[in-house]
Amino acid sequence: MAGNLVRTAAGPLMMDLERFSVGPPEWDLVSTAIGHTTTGSVTPREYETFCAAYGADVTQWAGYPMLAGIRELRMATYAAVHAARHPQWVDQAQYRIDCLRGRHGPRPWHWKGIL
Secondary structure: OOOOEEEEOOEEEEOOHHHOOOOOHHHHHHHHHHHHHOOOOOOHHHHHHHHHHHOOOHHHOOOHHHHHHHHHHHHHHHHHHHHOOOHHHHHHHHHHHHHHOOOOOOOOOOOOOOO
């Protein structure tokens, strides 16, 4: 998945270095996994290809539910913060909160992008 690395004519460019960290690789893998399991932005085929390339499926890891829940909460609060300034995102923020509260059935919920 795209992130802090951008291709340029001069070569790769790293951005947002203040957000780089060292930690368990599962934290980064969970982002792609919830794109598949939570938001529906990663198709089953894309996720299968990703897992094959990485050599593992983080959703099978015992710690996945905890990290996925943290990521989902971050995505919902991110939407809420931006909705405070951008009324067009209020519905999406509320939808994300409602999903996390169990009001929209099982995943994937097909969240829309903010910004």
